[in-house]
Amino acid sequence: MEQTMKRGTLEDIALAKAAVYCDDRLALIEDYQSLETTGVVKTDIFIMALCVEGQSSVSIDGVSHMVCANDLLVCRPNILIEKDGVEGKSQFRSIVLSKECIHHLVMMGNNNWDIFRFLHKSPVLHLDADEVSLFCHYYDLIRAKAVGPHYGHFREVTDALLFAFFCEFLDMVKRFAPLNPPSYSSGENLFKNFIDNLQSSYPKERAVKVYADHLHVTPKYLSAVCKEFCGKPASDLINQYVVRDIEYMLKRSDKSIKEVSCELKFPNLSFFGKYVKKHTGMSPKQYRKQLRMKKTEDIVIDK
Numbered sequence: 001m002e003q004t005m006k007r008g009t010l011e012d013i014a015l016a017k018a019a020v021y022c023d024d025r026l027a028l029i030e031d032y033q034s035l036e037t038t039g040v041v042k043t044d045i046f047i048m049a050l051c052v053e054g055q056s057s058v059s060i061d062g063v064s065h066m067v068c069a070n071d072l073l074v075c076r077p078n079i080l081i082e083k084d085g086v087e088g089k090s091q092f093r094s095i096v097l098s099k100e101c102i103h104h105l106v107m108m109g110n111n112n113w114d115i116f117r118f119l120h121k122s123p124v125l126h127l128d129a130d131e132v133s134l135f136c137h138y139y140d141l142i143r144a145k146a147v148g149p150h151y152g153h154f155r156e157v158t159d160a161l162l163f164a165f166f167c168e169f170l171d172m173v174k175r176f177a178p179l180n181p182p183s184y185s186s187g188e189n190l191f192k193n194f195i196d197n198l199q200s201s202y203p204k205e206r207a208v209k210v211y212a213d214h215l216h217v218t219p220k221y222l223s224a225v226c227k228e229f230c231g232k233p234a235s236d237l238i239n240q241y242v243v244r245d246i247e248y249m250l251k252r253s254d255k256s257i258k259e260v261s262c263e264l265k266f267p268n269l270s271f272f273g274k275y276v277k278k279h280t281g282m283s284p285k286q287y288r289k290q291l292r293m294k295k296t297e298d299i300v301i302d303k
Contacts, residue, residue: 008041008081010098019096021146026158027096028143032056040082040252042202046102047075047094048169050127050135054090058083062248065124070132072125076116077102078200080248093139095165105166115170118177120199125176134172138165190215191229194222195237203264204242208234243279250284251291257284 010027013019019027029049055068059082060075067073067090075081077099097105106116127135142161145154197211198204205211208219211234215222223233230237242264249260261272261284276284 009044010096013045013096020143025098025101026142026146026162027094028139028146029094029096030092032090032092032094040080043075043077043079043081044099045075046077046097046099047073048096049073049075049092049094050132050139052091052093052132052136056083056090059252060123061244062252067124068126070127070129072127072135074119074123074125076120076123078202080252082252093136095139095142097162101162105163115173115177117195119173122176125173127172131172134168138168187225187228190217190222190225194226194234198238198241202245204238204245205265206238206242208238211238239279242275246276246284247287247291250288257288260284 010022010024013027013029014022018031019029021028027045032049049067049072051067051069051071051073053069055066057064057066058073059065059080061080064084065073138161142158142165145158145161193215194211197214208222212219212222217225219234223235226232226234226237232240245264246260249255249263250257253260255263257272258269261269264272266272266275273284276282276287280287282290
């Protein structure tokens with residue numbers, strides 16, 4: 001049976017009736033068993049899920065992570081997530097925000113680039129007892145306000161609680177990822193915005209000009225800035241992220257090569273084949289076979 005790509009949204013959560021509370025910007029989830037978790041889900045939300053009991057295994061962008069008690073799982077929008085399995089009974093306290101809500105909170109904070117770049121690589125954080133207690137206090141307060149009577153200033157009060165919680169969350173992450181002092185270099189800001197656009201888009205555009213136009217610079221200047229900050233031109237970075245998406249789809253999805261090509265917006269199957277061959281040295285069929293053999297070997301080693 002073909003494995004379909006689902007899109008995780010607040011609307012989906014509301015329809016599944018899996019949340020303690022859910023509106024157009026916020027959901028509170030404690031029981032993930034009631035959510036349909038079969039197959040790959042492309043998130044359209046920001047998730048902060050604290051495991052308070054049991055353990056679960058999830059795959060994020062093709063990498064498996066074990067989430068145990070006192071672990072905080074952070075999932076950014078536009079990632080591919082798949083439930084690998086659950087051992088025993090697991091319970092969570094989860095604050096889920098819409099993309100618009102998290103963007104608003106990010107804009108209100110300072111120096112969030114390093115934090116979100118860190119979370120992209122390390123989505124599971126093991127909290128100490130004080131941090132767990134703090135998270136649960138905020139969760140309980142937000143939950144009480146959300147499920148209680150909604151008076152005239154409900155949204156303003158909820159906004160204030162979410163912003164306070166988000167500031168505490170950012171400070172919490174600093175223990176895991178010490179931050180560099182804020183930089184006001186225009187070149188660095190351009191590079192960061194380019195990577196943000198590249199990470200958050202799906203399927204990804206492959207032309208440097210598309211990103212340059214969005215950032216209001218020339219393709220030549222964007223590539224020069226990328227080489228200055230990471231040693232690679234913009235085109236190499238774009239190809240790196242596109243190949244990562246191709247790898248995930250070939251490895252984790254049962255879609256045909258042609259369907260993968262269409263989903264990633266290649267003009268035709270022939271062009272897709274040449275692109276994969278150029279960047280991996282193999283045809284899509286050969287590359288899929290190698291990826292799946294590697295996945296099987298990893299499972300055997302884990303056992």
